[in-house]
Amino acid sequence: MSTNEKPGKKPGEVETTGHVWDANLQEYNNPLPRWWLWGFYATVVFAVVYWFLYPAWPVGGSFTKGFNTITFMDNGEEVTTHWNTRSLFAQDMQTGRHAVRQREMLDKVGAMEYDDILADVDAMSFVNAYAKGSFGTWCAACHQTGGAGVIGLYPNLRNDQWKWGGTVAQIEETLTLGRNGYMPGYRESLNRDQLNQVASYVLSLNGYDMEGDAVAAGEEIFTGPLGGCFQCHGMDAGGLPSQGAPSLNNNLWALVDVPGAASDEERVSRVASFVHDGIQRVMPAFADRLSETEIKVLTAYVHSLGGGQ
């Protein structure tokens, strides 16, 4: 007897498939394991039950709809349809646990005044949770996830620098209607020296130690008819939110990268070239895309980021 025979049944005791390869290589035809076979029958039964409950078989230009139904409100009327993911979605948006809870909170916050929202712990925890998502979707692409903005491009929302004002009413207006920021370039009205003088003056307002003559000359341009900067930025350079003109005396920089400059010359040249070029920036309007309540929630959130006034 050969020694490499497998233990268990020998050929002949169990039926083989009848295939013979290479003279003596055969294949057992064992019955399927019982558990496997019953599992298979169970899937067949499942499929048949499924056909009756859910949309299943195509028939002509339509299909069998199944007996399972979904009920939801459509235009104030209750409608019942066969089971499908779109009706399921409509139902979930109307009666789903999370949707209902969210709507309750939105209604509650929507009915509150800003002062009450900002003082109410529950309302603010909802605002923070909800607006984190909608800020991420609508605002973060420009103002960044945390609201810190991109210097030179998109304003920081976490500090005290506000072009269009940082009160809730002003933030709400900015979100609702959008803003068109514009500062003309002074490439024709000011020469290189004068641009540098204005830059020196503005930097001196922010605590930089600049050369006295240039500062004095710059002040004259800033507050006089030649530059006319005061018309938007104010005589004290404190800014004018109705014009979208930021204050220029708090050492907070949104569009000119002064903090990133290494020397006084570089700071002057960066401010001067900004004044030379001017700028135009657009904040989009969200009135058509977000509901009043969503704008309210976002306003409260932005106000609470750190710079709200």
Place this chain on the structure above:
Amino acid sequence: MKHESVETNAGLLIILTLAVISVGGLVEIVPLFYINDTIEEVEGVRPYTPLEQRGRDLYVREGCYTCHSQMVRPFRDEMLRYGHYSLAAESQFDHPFQWGSKRTGPDLARVGGKYSNEWQVQHLINPKSLVPESIMPGYPWLATTPLDYSDIEKRMIALKRVGVPYSINRAEFEANVERFGEETAIMLDINRAEDNLVRQAQQGNFDGDRSFISEMDAMVAYLQVLGTMVDFSQYSEGYFAEFR
């Protein structure tokens, strides 16, 4: 035994294997071609203009679909983030469609109009300059490469053959005027494709440089139209469920 003749004949085995495994796909896909409600009745969906279509070609060329899907599913979380779920009608003129299932980046089915042209241009050139945590690579060459639209007519004719209603003769043009309105029908006229493309690129000024038509113009034009054709405020919550 019959088994043996199949198992010992490799060619027959391959053919029969393919036949068996294709059944699963065929019974799911084929009925969609003749079920009446597969494509919803909805206003506003039109084929892409020549410029948008070239942008779409670039989208495919650059492999955007490997990370971005174009299919908002009917779930609450997706609706809150992206907007209304996608309709079959909205991709009826896509060949091939860009639904995808891999979302390394966000879904783009409704990205149109969400960001400004300037943002899109800056973001395509260097995504990290706007979104520091982004892992999307930059595509700076789009802004510097002139758009090749010498074969735009041929591309439209090819799409016409697979069912996109671009028009090449008077009768087809009239049919498009009827179906989409005159303004759109003109954009879908193959004979005017090149003029239309140049005009849209110059008027739209998608890349901020009117002097030259770059690949960026086409890409941004395409991105800005995605998901914007249907005005969903016209339809009630249950309307699109009627088609399922």
